[in-house]
Amino acid sequence: MTDAGRAAGTTAPALKRLHVITWGCQMNVYDSGRMADVLAPLGYAPVSEPEGADMVILNTCHIRDKAAEKVFSELGRLRKMRDAQDNRMILAVAGCVAQAEGKEILARAPYVDIVLGPQTYHRLPEMVARAARAGGAVIETDFPAEDKFDHLPEAAAPQGVTAFLTIQEGCDKFCSFCVVPYTRGAEQSRSAATVIAEARRMVAQGTAEISLLGQNVNAWRGTAPDGSTWGLARLLRELAAIPGLKRLRYTTSHPRDMDDDLIAAHGDLPALMPFLHLPVQSGSDRILAAMNRKHTADDYRAIVRRLREARPDLALSSDFIVGHPGETEADFEATMQLIRDVTFPMAYSFKYSPRPGTPAAGAPMQVPDDVAHRRLLTLQALLREQQDRFNANCVGLTIPVLFTNPGRDPGQIGGRTPWLQAVHVTGPQSLIGTEQPVLIEAAMTNSLAGRLLDHPSQERRSA
Ligand code: SAH
Ligand code: SF4
Ligand code: F3S
Numbered sequence: 236m237t238d239a240g241r242a243a244g245t246t247a248p249a250l251k252r253l254h255v256i257t258w259g260c261q262m263n264v265y266d267s268g269r270m271a272d273v274l275a276p277l278g279y280a281p282v283s284e285p286e287g288a289d290m291v292i293l294n295t296c297h298i299r300d301k302a303a304e305k306v307f308s309e310l311g312r313l314r315k316m317r318d319a320q321d322n323r324m325i326l327a328v329a330g331c332v333a334q335a336e337g338k339e340i341l342a343r344a345p346y347v348d349i350v351l352g353p354q355t356y357h358r359l360p361e362m363v364a365r366a367a368r369a370g371g372a373v374i375e376t377d378f379p380a381e382d383k384f385d386h387l388p389e390a391a392a393p394q395g396v397t398a399f400l401t402i403q404e405g406c407d408k409f410c411s412f413c414v415v416p417y418t419r420g421a422e423q424s425r426s427a428a429t430v431i432a433e434a435r436r437m438v439a440q441g442t443a444e445i446s447l448l449g450q451n452v453n454a455w456r457g458t459a460p461d462g463s464t465w466g467l468a469r470l471l472r473e474l475a476a477i478p479g480l481k482r483l484r485y486t487t488s489h490p491r492d493m494d495d496d497l498i499a500a501h502g503d504l505p506a507l508m509p510f511l512h513l514p515v516q517s518g519s520d521r522i523l524a525a526m527n528r529k530h531t532a533d534d535y536r537a538i539v540r541r542l543r544e545a546r547p548d549l550a551l552s553s554d555f556i557v558g559h560p561g562e563t564e565a566d567f568e569a570t571m572q573l574i575r576d577v578t579f580p581m582a583y584s585f586k587y588s589p590r591p592g593t594p595a596a597g598a599p600m601q602v603p604d605d606v607a608h609r610r611l612l613t614l615q616a617l618l619r620e621q622q623d624r625f626n627a628n629c630v631g632l633t634i635p636v637l638f639t640n641p642g643r644d645p646g647q648i649g650g651r652t653p654w655l656q657a658v659h660v661t662g663p664q665s666l667i668g669t670e671q672p673v674l675i676e677a678a679m680t681n682s683l684a685g686r687l688l689d690h691p692s693q694e695r696r697s698a
Contacts, residue, residue, distance in 0.1 A: 250278035251289040256309065259296025261448055261486070262419075263330055265399050266356060267294045270329065273359050285313060290325040290363070295332035297414050299588040303339075306332050310344045317346075325366055327351065327359075331418035335592075337376040345372065352376040353404075353419055378420045384429070393440035396639040396668050397482075397651070400437065402430050402457070402470070403449030408489060410516075411526045411595035412559060412587060415450055422450075427457040427465050427473065434474050443668060444482035444637055444651075445474065452485045453492040468496035475506040481670055482637060482653070486512045490530050493538050502545030509546050510654045513538070514554035518573025519566035522559050525598070532573050539577050550625065550654045552581040557614055558607025559587045560598035567610050574617055580625035580654060582618045586611050626656060626678035633688060634658075636673040638666045657682040 253274055257267045270292060271281050285291050291313055295306050306328065317324040327349035328340055334352035341350060348366040351359065355375040362373045384404075403424045406416045434445055449455060452467065459465045467485065475483055483506045490513060501507055517523050518532045543549050555574075557567060574582075586607045589596040629652070638650035642659045648666055649659045659682065660673055666687075673685040 250280070252282040252287060253279040253290050253292070254282050254285045254288040255292045255294060256285075257294045258302070258305070259294070259298065259330060261399055261446075262353075262401065262404065262450065263294050263296060265401050265448055266330070266353060267292070270294070270356050270359055273357060274363070277360055277363065285316060285324075287320060287322070288324055289322055290327065292327045292329055295328060295330035297331035297335045297418055297590070299585065299590075303332050303336055306340070307343060310347065314344075314346055325349065325363060327362075329353070329356070331414065334376050334418040335414060337374050341372050341374060348372055350374040350376065352378075354378050384423070384425045394437050394442050396442065396637065397444040397446070398437055398442045399446050399448045400430065400433060401425070401448045403452050403455040406450045407454075408451065408491075408529075409527060409594075411598070412556060412590065412593055414590045414593060417592060419450055422454055424449075424455045424457045427459045427470055430457065430470065431473055431477075434480070435477055438477050438479045441668060443480065443670070444484070445480060447471075447474075447483070447485040449485075450487065451489050451492060453488040453494075453497060466494065466496060467492075468494070468500040471497075471500050471504060471507060475504045480506060483507050484510070488513050490515065490528075490535050490538055493542075498538070498541050498545050501542055501549060507546075508653045508655075509549045510552070511542065511549060512552045512554075515573065515577075516554060516556050517559065517562075517566065518570035519562070520569075522562055522566045522570075525561050526556075526559060526595075532569065535573070536576060548653075550580045551577060553577075553579050553583075555582060555584040555614060556587050557584065557610040558602040558604075560595050560602065561600045562587075562602050562610075567614075571614065571617060574614070574621070578621050578625075579618060580622050582622075584611060584614055584618065623678075623680075625654075626683060629656070629675045629683055630678050631675065633672050633674050634685075635670050636660070636685070637670045638662070638668065640667065652683070658685055659683075660685050660687050662687050 253271060255267045255271060257263050279290060282288055293306055293309060296302055313326060325348045328347055329351050330353060333340065333350045337350045340347060349362050351362060352375065358375055362375060366373045405419045405422045407422045409416050437445060455467045457465050457470060471483060474480065515535050516526055516528060520531045523531060539551060555570065634652050636650040636652055636658045638648050640649045641664060642649045646661050647659050648662045648664060649657060652658055658673060672688045674688055675683050675685040677684040
């Protein structure tokens with residue numbers, strides 16, 4: 236996944252200015268929002284630049300290499316800025332690098348005030364108070380006994396037309412290559428009642444599309460209002476019934492947790508969008524076994540077949556890793572074949588990156604970097620072709636688009652198709668927040684252009 240960018244709000248006048256820099260997955264983006272919420276009662280309000288800030292939080296990611304280096308170089312820059320400004324800037328490192336390398340951070344950058352792991356964000360106000368008092372560093376990277384979900388405030392501000400809602404965190408899968416089970420801890424699910432209440436509030440504040448978030452979101456098992464245990468399909472059915480909620484998604488899923496009920500939900504719930512991120516990582520059974528994924532390539536093909544039986548217009552996206560230890564040319568070719576068989580209009584692909592402390596890092600038969608690099612380029616060329624073909628096939632179709640934002644050019648608005656493609660049209664801002672039929676007229680590399688069907692007064696866009 237790509238850097239999530241710099242999360243921040245507007246430059247509203249504030250008692251204390253908080254700047255949050257976010258790397259990594261959607262979970263981190265979500266967490267950055269919750270950290271801002273938890274600090275709001277202390278008088279902190281988000282600002283978009285670190286200059287002059289009273290507190291800067293780096294919300295870090297540890298998934299691939301150089302993550303820690305990026306953190307140290309950003310810390311160096313912030314330290315200089317802090318030395319040059321009048322007010323005291325509290326420097327905090329949060330997220331998965333903090334969890335994995337908290338002690339190293341304090342050893343290498345002793346000027347950092349707070350180091351906190353992802354399970355301790357609800358304790359942030361107390362840590363800030365301690366840091367202000369002590370003048371020394373505060374570190375919290377234990378996995379606390381209490382559930383942070385029970386202690387974090389709900390999203391304070393309206394969340395926008397499309398919004399994320401974390402329902403599950405942590406991972407018990409221990410894939411050979413992955414740090415997440417170590418940085419995020421064991422799988423934990425929020426209760427159905429809290430999720431439903433939060434979703435209702437979001438919809439009442441104008442959110443039309445909710446993406447349920449979790450490291451293994453389809454492993455969600457939540458306590459139901461009647462005390463029984465629900466799976467994700469049951470929760471989705473409940474959420475789909477909220478009036479005004481137009482679109483539902485969930486991410487990221489593991490093939491092992493795609494149960495019958497969840498597959499059926501894709502056929503039963505029109506609000507559940509026909510697009511599913513279901514990472515397969517590799518198409519080789521040998522490598523899937525070495526990765527500890529606990530399913531075969533044909534198991535994956537069978538899940539996709541059943542999903543498409545339930546929802547024929549379903550499109551898949553995936554994550555792929557090339558160059559996992561032991562991967563031969565034949566293994567790589569099996570991945571290419573799986574991609575040809577399934578087709579992925581969108582996908583993320585990575586060169587294997589050894590992570591300290593994970594089983595694969597010490598495994599024999601590490602793949603040379605140049606070989607892995609060549610495989611990555613070959614795989615990405617095929618994925619690109621599939622994405623281009625998928626987008627080109629949309630030209631001439633009328634597709635419902637949920638409008639989310641003003642476009643780049645004046646008079647334009649932008650939105651997403653059910654398959655998450657970006658679309659822009661000429662149209663009034665008043666349509667933001669609504670879903671409209673759009674005739675797709677052109678496919679560009681990363682977006683589509685079209686024309687609003689129900690608004691004949693709009694000039695036809697020359698694409
Ligand atoms: N829970 C999700 C993925 C979380 S991490 C799942 O099970 O699929 C996001 C993606 O980063 C992974 O799907 C994987 O493709 C990639 N990734 C994780 N560890 C990696 C590593 N050590 N090297 C390269 N890519 C990695
Ligand atoms: Fe990492 Fe595997 Fe867990 Fe996904 S399922 S977070 S890849 S260990
Ligand atoms: Fe990165 Fe942690 Fe997410 S390692 S991908 S921020 S769970």
